[in-house]
Amino acid sequence: MAKTLYDKLWENHVVHQEADGTALLYIDRHLVHEVTSPQAFEGLKLAGRKPWRVSSIVSTPDHNTPTDHWDEGIKDPISRQQVETLDANIREVGALAYFPFKDPRMGILHVVGPENGATLPGMTVVCGDSHTSTHGAFACMAHGIGTSEVEHVLATQCLLQKKSRTMLIAVEGKLGKGVTAKDVALAIIGTIGTAGGTGYAVEFGGSAIRSLSMEGRMTLCNMAIEGGARLGFVAVDDTTIDYLKGRPFSPTGETWDRAVAYWRTLHSDAGAQFDRVVTLKAEDIRPQVTWGTSPEMVVPVDAVVPDPAREADPVKREGMERALHYMGLNPNTPISQIAIDKVFIGSCTNSRIEDLREAASVLKGRHVAANVKLALAVPGSGLVKRQAEAEGLDKVFVAAGFEWREPGCSMCLAMNADRLEPGERCASTSNRNFEGRQGPGGRTHLVSPAMAAAAAIAGRFADVRDVL
Amino acid sequence: MEKFVRLEGLVAPLDRSNVDTDAIIPKQFLKSIKRSGFGPNAFDEWRYMDVGQPGQDCSLRPKNPNFVLNQPRYQGAEVLLTRANFGCGSSREHAPWALLDFGFKAIIAESFADIFFNNCFKNGILPIVLPAAEIEALVQLVEAAPGYKLVVDLPGQVVVRPDGHAIPFQIDAFRKECLLNGWDDIGLTLRHAEKIKEFEAKRRVEQPWLFS
Numbered sequence: 001m002a003k004t005l006y007d008k009l010w011e012n013h014v015v016h017q018e019a020d021g022t023a024l025l026y027i028d029r030h031l032v033h034e035v036t037s038p039q040a041f042e043g044l045k046l047a048g049r050k051p052w053r054v055s056s057i058v059s060t061p062d063h064n065t066p067t068d069h070w071d072e073g074i075k076d077p078i079s080r081q082q083v084e085t086l087d088a089n090i091r092e093v094g095a096l097a098y099f100p101f102k103d104p105r106m107g108i109l110h111v112v113g114p115e116n117g118a119t120l121p122g123m124t125v126v127c128g129d130s131h132t133s134t135h136g137a138f139a140c141m142a143h144g145i146g147t148s149e150v151e152h153v154l155a156t157q158c159l160l161q162k163k164s165r166t167m168l169i170a171v172e173g174k175l176g177k178g179v180t181a182k183d184v185a186l187a188i189i190g191t192i193g194t195a196g197g198t199g200y201a202v203e204f205g206g207s208a209i210r211s212l213s214m215e216g217r218m219t220l221c222n223m224a225i226e227g228g229a230r231l232g233f234v235a236v237d238d239t240t241i242d243y244l245k246g247r248p249f250s251p252t253g254e255t256w257d258r259a260v261a262y263w264r265t266l267h268s269d270a271g272a273q274f275d276r277v278v279t280l281k282a283e284d285i286r287p288q289v290t291w292g293t294s295p296e297m298v299v300p301v302d303a304v305v306p307d308p309a310r311e312a313d314p315v316k317r318e319g320m321e322r323a324l325h326y327m328g329l330n331p332n333t334p335i336s337q338i339a340i341d342k343v344f345i346g347s348c349t350n351s352r353i354e355d356l357r358e359a360a361s362v363l364k365g366r367h368v369a370a371n372v373k374l375a376l377a378v379p380g381s382g383l384v385k386r387q388a389e390a391e392g393l394d395k396v397f398v399a400a401g402f403e404w405r406e407p408g409c410s411m412c413l414a415m416n417a418d419r420l421e422p423g424e425r426c427a428s429t430s431n432r433n434f435e436g437r438q439g440p441g442g443r444t445h446l447v448s449p450a451m452a453a454a455a456a457i458a459g460r461f462a463d464v465r466d467v468l
Numbered sequence: 469m470e471k472f473v474r475l476e477g478l479v480a481p482l483d484r485s486n487v488d489t490d491a492i493i494p495k496q497f498l499k500s501i502k503r504s505g506f507g508p509n510a511f512d513e514w515r516y517m518d519v520g521q522p523g524q525d526c527s528l529r530p531k532n533p534n535f536v537l538n539q540p541r542y543q544g545a546e547v548l549l550t551r552a553n554f555g556c557g558s559s560r561e562h563a564p565w566a567l568l569d570f571g572f573k574a575i576i577a578e579s580f581a582d583i584f585f586n587n588c589f590k591n592g593i594l595p596i597v598l599p600a601a602e603i604e605a606l607v608q609l610v611e612a613a614p615g616y617k618l619v620v621d622l623p624g625q626v627v628v629r630p631d632g633h634a635i636p637f638q639i640d641a642f643r644k645e646c647l648l649n650g651w652d653d654i655g656l657t658l659r660h661a662e663k664i665k666e667f668e669a670k671r672r673v674e675q676p677w678l679f680s
């Protein structure tokens with residue numbers, strides 16, 4: 001029978017199955033960061049248990065670390081304690097790789113894993129972080145888990161799971177100039193809604209997806225969770241294999257050949273059945289901007305802020321009104337008339353080298369508008385930063401008026417000092433526009449790196465296709 | 469983990485969809501390395517008029533009188549009633565920890581985000597999915613009658629209203645067993661330790677690149 005990619009990944013990991021279908025799945029890669037792991041390590045210790053296989057662990061602090069003045073260390077004492085707790089825990093139990101604060105390879109886990117070849121096709125990848133779906137770009141079964149499950153994986157190398165339903169999201173055709181993976185992700189969420197993928201394992205397919213780079217596929221899979229799907233993935237092809245060749249933890253020699261032969265099987269068979277199929281035309285996707293407090297509240301840049309009066313469903317209408325009130329926006333305002341205060345280019349969605357190149361190509365020879373108080377460029381990892389500097393991108397950002405920072409999560413969730421003040425409006429390449437996400441009272445508009453750069457120059461949202 | 473069998477509890481309505489985990493427990497409180505003490509900061513940005521910081525005495529902070537959970541009639545509520553897609557956003561287990569610490573033992577919604585739903589079971593909270601029409605009726609009833617309580621009966625898989633109307637709900641057999649007995653997942657999984665070892669040994673041979 002024709003199998004979906006999800007069927008293949010699932011079958012490859014079942015250790016045991018209960019009568020009601022609950023399965024014990026083997027976990028290949030466990031990514032660990034400072035925020036969701038301390039209670040798990042403590043629980044393990046209290047129960048007198050030992051980690052099952054420490055060589056599955058790849059770890060780095062990312063959420064709490066500052067992005068400037070590294071010479072001064074971590075000033076916030078509670079953040080520092082959390083990072084030091086991670087240091088102590090990893091020192092005690094061990095790991096395949098640990099990149100502590102200030103290590104040249106430190107960065108956001110979802111950037112660090114793939115760029116080091118620690119994320120390989122066919123793996124189960126888990127992390128106490130919902131954007132673990134990012135690793136699905138490599139045909140992995142990758143998803144976020146809670147802290148109890150972090151402890152469960154540490155202790156047993158397994159997780160209890162039930163099989164999800166399957167959804168194929170196919171984007172066919174050719175993406176237009178200035179339209180990126182981020183716009184595809186937002187357009188998909190705008191179509192299916194933030195709960196559209198709940199309970200589904202989503203495979204992204206179609207010619208437009210196949211033509212994306214690995215960076216683009218990671219951006220797309222990263223946002224799967226914002227569409228409600230814990231799992232989002234893309235089949236293996238030459239792009240995947242070319243990306244992995246020669247990475248530090250990628251296999252070599254004869255093992256590489258064997259691995260590649262297996263990886264080549266990681267796609268849905270012709271004729272495989274999905275529980276739901278959603279198809280989008282690439283040509284219809286325009287650069288996207290969110291206007292509200294949920295990623296599904298999104299429109300193309302050349303549209304206007306929607307009018308709740310036209311929404312028939314009363315619960316939805318009230319949600320829209322609340323969002324507009326929080327965002328300080330009036331219905332029917334053209335998106336291109338919304339002025340911004342800050343710009344953030346970074347996060348596990350859009351802080352890879354390709355993202356920085358895209359933004360820099362827009363910024364080159366231009367300058368941030370006078371009304372923009374702060375424009376931040378935060379590379380996803382130390383390696384991305386070094387690569388960008390080797391290409392001279394840092395100079396482009398700085399010449400344009402951006403601050404060029406050290407890697408980390410930064411203003412994606414504002415756990416460190418990088419944040420919005422109440423009422424400030426931000427063009428952000430991150431993934432969540434929830435109330436208070438980038439600082440209490442802050443107003444977030446999600447966009448692609450190129451769109452963030454275009455907004456920085458204009459001081460308001462602008463169609464990047466006009467400046468390319 | 470505490471067992472969950474049957475509960476008769478006061479119901480509090482949070483009448484909105486897409487309540488995300490950032491709203492349930494804002495990120496500044498995630499810096500704690502403990503599992504407990506998150507209750508006073510549950511829904512922090514909605515509940516207080518000032519901006520919350522870790523380590524404050526929350527009893528001294530100005531409360532938002534318009535936030536539903538601050539109303540005297542809902543003090544001591546154990547059942548949270550809400551709409552669609554509750555718990556969306558991050559995987560932070562601090563969200564169910566905060567709700568539990570606040571006093572909620574069962575959450576009734578039209579739908580839940582997957583990771584949050586899963587995290588509830590790990591902490592002895594029962595998340596219940598009911599049809600939109602039942603939720604709508606419950607919201608009206610709860611708002612109309614101070615002191616409104618519901619019976620949540622896990623063995624029978626029903627929510628019973630004071631007027632006797634019983635609403636059935638679905639739950640996985642395995643999850644139900646775990647909640648009823650207060651079982652710790654890790655202990656259960658380790659009963660299969662030999663199987664895990666065998667699986668791993670085979671994998672090392674067949675896919676050695678996963679083990680470098």
Ligand code: SF4
Binds near residue numbers: 062409
């Ligand atoms: S960059 Fe943002 S979304 Fe990504 S892991 Fe960090 S905090 Fe989470």
